[in-house]
Structures are given as C-alpha cells and as structure tokens.
Amino acid sequence: MRGMTENKLLLSMVVAILAGGVAGFVWGEAMASVAWLGELFLTTLKMLIVPLVAASIITGVAGLGDVRKLGRMGGYSVAYYACTTLIAVSIGLLMANLWQPGVGVDLASGAPAPKPAVGDVSITDLILSLVHPNIVDAAANMKLLPIIVFCILLAAALSTLGEKGRPVIGFFEGLNEAMMRIVEWIMVFAPLGVFALIASKLGSAGGGEAFVAQLAGLAKYALAVISGLLAHAAVLCAILMLIARRSIVEYLRHMGTALMTAFSTASSSATLPLTLEGVKLAGVDEKARRFVLPLGATINMDGTALYEAVAVLFIAQAYGIDLTFGQQMLVLLTATMAAIGAAGIPEAGLVTMVIVLEAVGLPLDGIGLILAIDWFLDRCRTTINVFGDSVGAAVVGRLTQAKQ
Ligand code: ASP
DSSP: OOHHHHHHHHHHHHHHHHHHHHHHHHHGGGGGGGHHHHHHHHHHHHHHHHHHHHHHHHHHHHHHOSHHHHHHHHHHHHHHHHHHHHHHHHHHHHHHHHHOTTTTOOGGGSOOOOOOOOSSOSHHHHHHTTOOSOHHHHHHTTOHHHHHHHHHHHHHHHHHSGGGTHHHHHHHHHHHHHHHHHHHHHHHHHHHHHHHHHHHHHHHTTHHHHHHHHHHHTHHHHHHHHHHHHHHHHHHHHHHHHTSOOOHHHHHHHHHHHHHHHHHHOOHHHHHHHHHHHHHHTTOOHHHHHHHHHHHHHHOOHHHHHHHHHHHHHHHHHTTOOOOHHHHHHHHHHHHHHHHHSOSSTTHHHHHHHHHHHHTTOOGGGHHHHHHHHHHHHHHHHHHHHHHHHHHHHHHHHHHHHHO
8 A cells, every 4th residue: 555556545535525525415315325335334444443452552562562661652642642632622712712603692593402421521430431340341332441451451461471471462463464454455445435424424414505504503613613623733733743753745645544534434433443554654653653543542632622612612602601711721621531531433522521511510501502513523523633643643653762
C-alpha cells in the first residue's frame, strides 16, 4: 500500500464522500437502499477492534522491554491527551462566547430530550470503568478501557518472564500482523462503504432539503462548533510540525482514508484499524503507535470536548442563563471528563454531556435543542478526535525516540 496505490485510494475516498453527499442530498430516503453496504463496511471494521486492540497494546508494551519505558510512554501520552483536550475545550468556550449561538433561540423549537443515561459519569465511576470483573465479558461487549488495562498488565508481566513469556508475545505479534493484513484488504472496500454510509445517512435524515433546514435552524451553533474544530485542527497541525517534526501535507495524505472513514462512521473505535494503518504508512514509531492509538481512540477526544463546551454554553444562552467565569471553568473541567468518559461510538458525547450540564445546574432538556443537527456535528468532531489521536502517536513516538 505505497505511493500510487495510496494516492489512488485517497482520491477514490474523496470521490466517494462527494458522491455519497450528492446522492443523499438529491435522492433522499431512496438512498436507504444502500445502507446495508455501509453496515457491511462498518461491521467488518468493528469485527477487528477487540483482537486488534489486544494485539496492538500487548506487542506495543512488550516491545518496550522495560517497565520504566512504559512509564515514560504512558506519561507522555497522558500529558499529550490532557493538554490537547484542555486546549480544545478552551477553544470551544472561546467560540461560544464569540458567536453567542444560543442568544435568541426559540426554546420551543427543540425536540424532546432523550432520557439521559446518568450512570457512569462521576469521577469514581470513571476510575472504576478501568477494570471489569470478567475480561471475556468486556471483550464481548466491546468495553475497550478494561481490555486495554488488562493487556497493559499482561504485556508488562510477560516482559518480566524472559524465555517463558516469549512465545506468548510472539503469538500476539503474529495476530497483530494478521489483523493489519486484513485491514489492508478492507481498505480496498472503504470507498464503497464510505459512499453508502454518507448517502444513506443523509438520505434517512431527510435528504438535502431537510438537512439545509436543520443546518439553517441551528446555523450559528453549527458554525461555532465547526469553526472551533477547524481552529483546533490548526493547533494539532502546529503540534505535528513543531513537536513531532513532520510535514503536515505528508501526514494528512497518509491519514486521509482514516479521517474520511471517521467522518463517515462517526466512530473513533470503528475507525481505529484504519488509523493504525495510516499512522503506520506515515512511519510513526511502531511501539508508540501500537500503544497510543488504541488508548487514544478510547479516552482522547478533542473534538468531543470542544463540542461539549460549545453545546453547554449554547444551552445556557438559550435559557437566558449567564454562566460566570467560575462556572465556565467548571465546564472546562467537566467537559474534559465527559470527553474521556465518552465511548468512541456515534453520539456518545451527547450522553456524557449530562455531566457538564449537571455540574453547572442547567436543564438536561436543553439537549433537545441541539438534537436535530447532532448526527452531522458528530461526524465532524469524530474526524478531529481521530486526527488528535494520530498526532498524539507522532508526538509520543518522537519524544520517546529522542530519549533513547
Ligand atoms: N462519535 C464520537 C467518536 O466516536 C464520540 C462523540 O459522540 O463525540 O469519537
């Protein structure tokens, strides 16, 4: 998957996204007939997630060879996640204060808010979600965080066993290579899958007319979120250039397929196989990418954090509630937590926003105001989530190599 082939795939992806958009826009609900193709692509990607996360983390951590190096890599990763997430929320707050998207919004225009799942939202719940009593059950239910914790422990233990640990590590090496080979095969199918996902989603959302109406109804809010996401993308590009010392154009070329898949699937977890492939093509250090990407897809969500800040301020403004500077700082902290807690699946951020709304005492029904356009903004923020993870892998790869 080098040179020409990679460029061809990238071009097909761009054409597929555009064609999917046009088809969904023009033919509306009729495009539901291709939904199964999108589902096929998505489900095939999801099928790889659990074995890929396990093999990637185990080989990444075991490859470090020394538990102190794991500490360094973990430290850099967490520092990167924390800094970029805080920058993202700050940009979100700034945009919401600049655009004032909620001022003058008609409160009656909202859809009824979904029943929010209030479980799993406090700090202690977040910590407890790191472990699971039954690892097979965690795998069966795609609870990635406990799988990651288990695999880090397993790999650390295996690397202390010397000869006895080697065959087990070798097994996961082979599994990892095989999974990546399957990813290469699936990539050939990616343009068709992306086309079907975009066309059927836009179609089932009512086609072009309904989309334009949804967008117009929440135009300022959508603009605040999208301009914030673009500003954050620029920050990530600067980090890529200045800290990871990489060419932005080259990196984006390798990551293009993954980013467009993120946009089409609205799921960082489902995109993970392609993110791993993209970062591999970009030549990021093997151990860093195997460790940083699965963890990032699960807990590092810059786009989600930024969107939560804008959405919460939008809701406050719509209800005519002025949030003080102190309350906005509370939004900063809780939106960071909410983004960590959000799973890498469609519209997870909408659910964890409950943490932020409750922290500043806003009505949960406010979520109903932003529902209409969330399916679209979800795609935009997921793209930034995946880009943030890939930049993280490049940064951690460079910093850990520099220390060797
Ligand atoms: N869909 C996003 C993701 O998978 C999470 C969110 O809802 O913000 O990254």
